[in-house]
Amino acid sequence: MPLITVENLSSFYEGKKVFENLSFTxxxxxxxxxxxxxxxxxxxxxxxxxxxDIKHTxxxxxxxxxxxxxxxxxxxxxxQKDFPASVKEVVMSGFAGGGFLGLKYNKSQKNxxxxxxxxxxxxxxxxxxxxxxxxxxxxxxxxxxxLCAAKKVILLDEPVTSLDESAAEEMYGIIKKLNDSGMAxxxxxxxVMHAVNHSKHIxxxxxxxxxxxxxxxxxxxxxxx
Numbered sequence: 001m002p003l004i005t006v007e008n009l010s011s012f013y014e015g016k017k018v019f020e021n022l023s024f025t026x027x028x029x030x031x032x033x034x035x036x037x038x039x040x041x042x043x044x045x046x047x048x049x050x051x052x053d054i055k056h057t058x059x060x061x062x063x064x065x066x067x068x069x070x071x072x073x074x075x076x077x078x079x080q081k082d083f084p085a086s087v088k089e090v091v092m093s094g095f096a097g098g099g100f101l102g103l104k105y106n107k108s109q110k111n112x113x114x115x116x117x118x119x120x121x122x123x124x125x126x127x128x129x130x131x132x133x134x135x136x137x138x139x140x141x142x143x144x145x146x147l148c149a150a151k152k153v154i155l156l157d158e159p160v161t162s163l164d165e166s167a168a169e170e171m172y173g174i175i176k177k178l179n180d181s182g183m184a185x186x187x188x189x190x191x192v193m194h195a196v197n198h199s200k201h202i203x204x205x206x207x208x209x210x211x212x213x214x215x216x217x218x219x220x221x222x223x224x225x
Contacts (some may be wrong), residue, residue, distance in 0.1 A: 001063050002027050003152055003184055009058035011041065011048045018044045024203050024211040026153065030184045033195035036205035042188045046155055071150025073143050075157045087141050088126040091117060094148030116147045120174060136167030156187040
């Protein structure tokens with residue numbers, strides 16, 4: 001049974017239908033890339049899956065976990081860049097939904113945070129101020145925070161936006177490593193080449209919605225040209 005099953009989903013924003021009758025699945029160890037033009041509903045879809053207060057019809061079913069146990073890396077904002085906290089504090093806030101700093105955490109949470117920081121190479125900068133880091137370092141910290149909330153799935157909204165080529169390639173490598181270790185990945189992206197080369201499934205939101213394997217997507221695009 002898939003980790004996530006979406007059936008006949010239609011979502012609305014400010015009274016207008018963003019997309020309709022959308023169906024897809026996310027399998028165990030999946031790497032799903034969501035493609036589409038600006039305004040096609042990619043972020044709305046992600047927020048609907050996460051349980052934000054978005055009007056929708058249809059069903060979203062989770063197998064063995066809830067949407068509260070999905071790690072989420074949203075698009076980067078200026079507020080995030082100026083976080084007045086240390087790297088370790090930002091990472092640990094993932095256990096409190098990403099919004100509460102200075103709370104007390106149990107031993108298991110501290111061990112998980114340390115393991116994730118080691119995985120992403122953040123141990124040496126754990127006490128540094130988040131706001132003083134480079135863009136690539138900040139994005140790794142925010143990804144580490146999302147991992148602390150993740151049980152089986154992590155959702156990434158344009159994770160390499162504003163990063164230079166080197167930092168973007170490093171981020172893509174980390175995401176692939178996470179997927180290879182068993183974490184299912186759902187990633188919104190405008191990078192079609194990366195999606196075709198590295199994802200397992202592709203969901204393209206447009207007037208003609210596509211969902212299938214990356215090989216099926218390549219055939220679909222070739223036939224559409």
